[in-house]
Amino acid sequence: MSHSKTPAAGETLFSGTAFLILLHLFLFLTPALSLDFLFNSFAGVTNLTLIKDARVDASVIRMNNDSNQYSYGRAFYPVKIPMLKTNTSNNSSSISSFSTSFVFSILPQISTSPGFGLAFVLSNTTDPPGAIASQYFGLFTNATSPSVFPLVAVEFDTGRNPEFNDIDDNHIGIDLNNIESINATTAGYFNSSGAFVPVRMRTGQNIHAWIDFDGENLEFNVTVAPIGVSRPTKPTLRYQNPAIADYVSSNMYVGFSASKTNWIEAQRVLAWSFSDSGPARELNTTNLPVFELESSSSSLSNGAIAGIVIGSFIFVLICASGFYLWWRMNKANEEEDEIEDWELEYWPHRFSYEELSYATGEFRKEMLLGSGGFGRVYKGTLPNNTEIAVKCVNHDSKQGLREFMAEISSMGRLQHKNLVQMRGWCRKGNELLLVYDYMPNGSLNKWVFDKSDKVLGWEQRRRILVDVAEGLNYLHHGWDQVVIHRDIKSSNILLDADMRGRLGDFGLAKLYTHGEVPNTTRVVGTLGYLAPELATVAAPTSATDVYSFGVVLLEVACGRRPIETSVAEEEVVLIDWVRELYAKGCAREAADLRIRGEYDEGDVEMVLKLGLACCHPDPQRRPTMKEVVALLLGEDPPEAPGKVLSDLVRGGEDSDEAAPLQPSPPPV
Numbered sequence: 001m002s003h004s005k006t007p008a009a010g011e012t013l014f015s016g017t018a019f020l021i022l023l024h025l026f027l028f029l030t031p032a033l034s035l036d037f038l039f040n041s042f043a044g045v046t047n048l049t050l051i052k053d054a055r056v057d058a059s060v061i062r063m064n065n066d067s068n069q070y071s072y073g074r075a076f077y078p079v080k081i082p083m084l085k086t087n088t089s090n091n092s093s094s095i096s097s098f099s100t101s102f103v104f105s106i107l108p109q110i111s112t113s114p115g116f117g118l119a120f121v122l123s124n125t126t127d128p129p130g131a132i133a134s135q136y137f138g139l140f141t142n143a144t145s146p147s148v149f150p151l152v153a154v155e156f157d158t159g160r161n162p163e164f165n166d167i168d169d170n171h172i173g174i175d176l177n178n179i180e181s182i183n184a185t186t187a188g189y190f191n192s193s194g195a196f197v198p199v200r201m202r203t204g205q206n207i208h209a210w211i212d213f214d215g216e217n218l219e220f221n222v223t224v225a226p227i228g229v230s231r232p233t234k235p236t237l238r239y240q241n242p243a244i245a246d247y248v249s250s251n252m253y254v255g256f257s258a259s260k261t262n263w264i265e266a267q268r269v270l271a272w273s274f275s276d277s278g279p280a281r282e283l284n285t286t287n288l289p290v291f292e293l294e295s296s297s298s299s300l301s302n303g304a305i306a307g308i309v310i311g312s313f314i315f316v317l318i319c320a321s322g323f324y325l326w327w328r329m330n331k332a333n334e335e336e337d338e339i340e341d342w343e344l345e346y347w348p349h350r351f352s353y354e355e356l357s358y359a360t361g362e363f364r365k366e367m368l369l370g371s372g373g374f375g376r377v378y379k380g381t382l383p384n385n386t387e388i389a390v391k392c393v394n395h396d397s398k399q400g401l402r403e404f405m406a407e408i409s410s411m412g413r414l415q416h417k418n419l420v421q422m423r424g425w426c427r428k429g430n431e432l433l434l435v436y437d438y439m440p441n442g443s444l445n446k447w448v449f450d451k452s453d454k455v456l457g458w459e460q461r462r463r464i465l466v467d468v469a470e471g472l473n474y475l476h477h478g479w480d481q482v483v484i485h486r487d488i489k490s491s492n493i494l495l496d497a498d499m500r501g502r503l504g505d506f507g508l509a510k511l512y513t514h515g516e517v518p519n520t521t522r523v524v525g526t527l528g529y530l531a532p533e534l535a536t537v538a539a540p541t542s543a544t545d546v547y548s549f550g551v552v553l554l555e556v557a558c559g560r561r562p563i564e565t566s567v568a569e570e571e572v573v574l575i576d577w578v579r580e581l582y583a584k585g586c587a588r589e590a591a592d593l594r595i596r597g598e599y600d601e602g603d604v605e606m607v608l609k610l611g612l613a614c615c616h617p618d619p620q621r622r623p624t625m626k627e628v629v630a631l632l633l634g635e636d637p638p639e640a641p642g643k644v645l646s647d648l649v650r651g652g653e654d655s656d657e658a659a660p661l662q663p664s665p666p667p668v
């Protein structure tokens with residue numbers, strides 16, 4: 001680290017008549033000249049010294065001009081602060097101390113673009129010669145030709161320049177005449193228990209900074225914390241070095257400086273207080289505006305609730321009426337939402353919102369494949385003609401979204417010929433867009449219930465049931481974690497181009513390690529498919545999935561929905577009806593009349609019995625998916641089958657058979 005020395009202290013001290021006058025004033029009018037100011041807002045403030053692109057924008061200082069490719073700006077308090085005090089009686093000088101506190105916000109338009117940051121500056125001049133726009137906070141030329149004027153900067157750097165030994169892309173540093181920091185540390189604060197809490201400065205969030213300088217000990221303390229966190233007692237950066245004296249001149253401007261190149265990064269100062277005669281006064285941070293990506297060009301007052309409400313209303317109107325226009329106008333905002341680190345851990349393919357918007361024709365109504373409690377699904381076509389289904393899932397909180405994504409992303413790694421393959425994802429705000437293979441033949445329920453002429457034949461139904469059983473068997477037993485689907489039903493079974501069945505919609509799925517006892521959770525799923533024990537233990541298990549699959553077996557064999565209201569009372573609940581027929585020894589009467597004659601009666605009966613076995617009220621007595629697959633394929637069950645199954649395989653004509661199959665409680 002090379003650091004040039006400033007001119008000798010003598011020169012610093014006696015630098016012209018202006019200074020002498022100030023010195024004179026200072027010595028005799030000390031109280032009047034002590035500087036103490038406080039801006040809780042910059043609204044209407046006209047006396048700041050604004051250099052280049054800096055300006056007062058509504059209530060804040062905006063450092064750069066977004067429309068300029070190379071931009072820099074500085075904002076100084078209009079009068080210099082006396083940094084050296086000289087006692088004429090013995091001609092000794094001492095360096096003043098000061099204390100300052102301010103709130104800033106650094107908001108990039110694209111979170112992955114290079115960062116620039118903001119610097120708090122003490123400078124003998126408002127125009128350090130050689131300073132370049134675009135880089136180095138608009139203060140320095142380069143590392144090898146340091147500033148010739150005394151200049152001390154505290155940088156809040158959001159970019160990493162390895163050539164200057166920057167430690168990371170989110171640090172606080174002390175700069176003495178040089179862009180290369182003499183000392184730096186990662187941004188963050190120490191909480192009351194002494195733990196370090198990192199603070200990302202490049203998110204637009206309002207950050208409170210405190211800088212204390214002790215002129216006697218030549219020590220800087222710099223502290224940052226997000227708004228809302230009270231001032232931490234331990235400073236983030238503490239730097240003590242007698243050499244600081246060489247970078248201080250008798251009177252210095254105090255203010256802020258920032259620069260940027262091609263990429264937009266909005267650096268703002270929202271409030272500022274300063275004192276050279278004691279601690280800086282407290283800022284009132286309650287009503288500061290908050291800058292977020294969505295509103296990066298306009299300020300949004302936090303307190304103006306009415307404004308927000310009206311604003312949101314207008315926003316909704318605009319969305320509804322002119323989504324297309326809006327999209328075109330914001331085309332420059334390529335990545336509208338910042339990508340957070342955790343998101344990059346997920347899935348190999350992240351689609352951009354524009355890609356998906358284009359693929360689905362801007363989410364046109366005609367592209368809507370369906371919508372349900374969990375979101376809407378659109379059909380889309382990628383530029384290479386691959387057809388996709390895009391599912392839009394809304395989440396109210398980022399935390400919820402994050403947990404959800406963690407699970408979904410694990411499931412993105414699931415690969416099986418009988419699962420609908422996930423291709424990628426995209427996040428926009430709290431909306432998650434999941435991209436799946438498009439299934440041209442829609443869902444199974446349409447082919448079984450809809451009284452159209454295109455009713456599925458028995459062989460096809462049988463094959464689809466085997467497909468789904470194999471897919472579910474893979475989820476339960478074929479992967480390094482147990483995946484409980486939790487929402488098996490005919491409308492979640494999709495048919496690909498070859499009319500093969502694939503299990504889709506993992507929106508509610510849960511992951512467990514093998515052998516883990518599932519926890520109680522909120523009961524989810526679909527009425528008519530929910531296992532009875534969920535009403536009491538509320539813990540999804542593979543057995544609850546087996547139950548739902550049993551319902552699917554029955555509905556496919558009977559061509560009837562699990563709960564049908566347009567039929568005789570005793571037939572409303574499909575399971576109970578089939579179970580009753582079974583107890584009377586005439587289960588096959590339940591089979592779908594529309595395909596009678598197509599099937600082998602024994603085969604249909606086997607499927608009906610298997611369905612009942614899967615729907616056994618006692619989860620312990622239900623077969624596993626392994627056993628179900630083996631039975632459907634007509635193979636011997638892989639391992640010692642449960643009692644219900646062995647009875648089933650034997651044909652179970654005896655009437656005792658029905659005994660364990662007590663009527664289930666009606667669905668909740």
Ligand SMILES: *[C@@H]1O[C@H](CO)[C@@H](O)[C@H](O)[C@H]1NC(C)=O
Binds near residue numbers: 007012016124125150
């Ligand atoms: C500080 O700036 C003044 C004028 O702006 C200049 O005359 C003086 O030499 C500078 N002092 C130092 C130490 O560079």
Ligand SMILES: *[C@@H]1O[C@H](CO)[C@@H](O)[C@H](O)[C@H]1NC(C)=O
Binds near residue numbers: 044045048078079
């Ligand atoms: C600048 O203006 C503010 C009010 O806008 C005032 O409080 C402050 O004293 C002024 N400072 C100087 C140095 O004129």
Ligand SMILES: *[C@@H]1O[C@H](CO)[C@@H](O)[C@H](O)[C@H]1NC(C)=O
Binds near residue numbers: 055065066067068
């Ligand atoms: C930004 O710079 C452009 C051109 O240099 C100028 O026309 C525009 O007024 C500036 N904007 C602001 C807000 O100063």
Ligand SMILES: *[C@@H]1O[C@H](CO)[C@@H](O)[C@H](O)[C@H]1NC(C)=O
Binds near residue numbers: 087089090
């Ligand atoms: C200046 O120095 C003299 C002698 O050391 C001392 O008596 C006096 O109090 C000092 N004045 C100030 C303002 O510090």
Ligand SMILES: *[C@@H]1O[C@H](CO)[C@@H](O)[C@H](O)[C@H]1NC(C)=O
Binds near residue numbers: 089090091
């Ligand atoms: C202080 O310095 C000035 C100028 O160098 C000199 O005229 C004066 O006599 C000195 N005073 C003392 C007390 O040394």
Ligand SMILES: *[C@@H]1O[C@H](CO)[C@@H](O)[C@H](O)[C@H]1NC(C)=O
Binds near residue numbers: 087090091092
């Ligand atoms: C000058 O006076 C100040 C204030 O009393 C004192 O702190 C300082 O040590 C003195 N310097 C010298 C060189 O005597």
Ligand SMILES: *[C@@H]1O[C@H](CO)[C@@H](O)[C@H](O)[C@H]1NC(C)=O
Binds near residue numbers: 145
């Ligand atoms: C630094 O800037 C000076 C003055 O503009 C120039 O002569 C020098 O070549 C620059 N050094 C580097 C490494 O860019």
Ligand SMILES: *[C@@H]1O[C@H](CO)[C@@H](O)[C@H](O)[C@H]1NC(C)=O
Binds near residue numbers: 184
């Ligand atoms: C900063 O200074 C502290 C002590 O003041 C020291 O422990 C630390 O290593 C320094 N860091 C750098 C990057 O120089």
Ligand SMILES: *[C@@H]1O[C@H](CO)[C@@H](O)[C@H](O)[C@H]1NC(C)=O
Binds near residue numbers: 213233234
């Ligand atoms: C800096 O912080 C340390 C620890 O809290 C404190 O002891 C010291 O007095 C502080 N220095 C300044 C200049 O505020």
Ligand SMILES: *[C@@H]1O[C@H](CO)[C@@H](O)[C@H](O)[C@H]1NC(C)=O
Binds near residue numbers: 284285286287
């Ligand atoms: C801060 O400002 C708000 C209004 O802007 C005011 O209601 C509140 O009393 C202020 N708080 C303090 C401590 O001055």
Ligand SMILES: *[C@@H]1O[C@H](CO)[C@@H](O)[C@H](O)[C@H]1NC(C)=O
Binds near residue numbers: 382384386423
């Ligand atoms: C089409 O593009 C998508 C993503 O851009 C890719 O995953 C897929 O493999 C491509 N399909 C073909 C057939 O090239």
Ligand SMILES: *[C@@H]1O[C@H](CO)[C@@H](O)[C@H](O)[C@H]1NC(C)=O
Binds near residue numbers: 520
């Ligand atoms: C299960 O619940 C307990 C207590 O509610 C909790 O401590 C534990 O982490 C949970 N386990 C899982 C896998 O969610």
